[in-house]
Amino acid sequence: MSPPIDDPRLAAPQCLSLKPVRTVHENPWFSVRCRGGFYSVEYTEPQVVVLPILDERSVILVRAKRPLIDDITLELPAGGARTNETPVQAAARELAEETGIEIHDLSRFQNLPPFSVTPRYPFLVHVFQVNIIQAEYDVRQVHDDEIVNVECLSFEETRHLIVGGEIYVALPIAILAKFFLSSVAFLT
Secondary structure, eight states, X not given: OOOOOOOGGGTSOSOTTSOOEEEEEEOSSEEEEEETTEEEEEXXXXXXXXXXXXXXXXXXXXXXXXXXXTEEEEEOOEEEOOTTOOHHHHHHHHHHHHHOOOOOOGGGEEEEEEEESOTTSOXXXXXXXXEEOHHHHHTOOOOOTTEEEEEEEEHHHXXXXXXXXXXXXXXXXXXXXXXXXXXXXXXX
């Protein structure tokens, strides 16, 4: 496993000078706060995204039900860490829940530089890449009900779906774009 990213924005808001801090709404999943006149959406647990790469030639994506935008979107596996769960443990669990692919060796998850979802969210999202082989993909288990389908798309197919607008959720696009621009995958 790659060493953890040392960025304080992964663990706590860095906007301590923005006062007063007032909670406008709170539920079990997130809160809305006013920090010195700036409104933020803050999840109650760290957020993770997994970039599963199959045999250094394809990306594993999920089609997730998204009722708020009345669509089934192509995304990377993602979600929140549970209480007392490290981000890498959350990444392995989310991968298993959303794709059915179980990776027990956490050292296989490469810690990538974090991303900001939006400037309205004062935490960065943990990003992990995991390399998967075809045999692991072929024996995947059942995924959770939020997922309609698990798809394995070549790098070229993935790029075309981004350009064509079928992959349009911003965070997966940012992670995929960085992967394609910074790796040999961009050349294939």
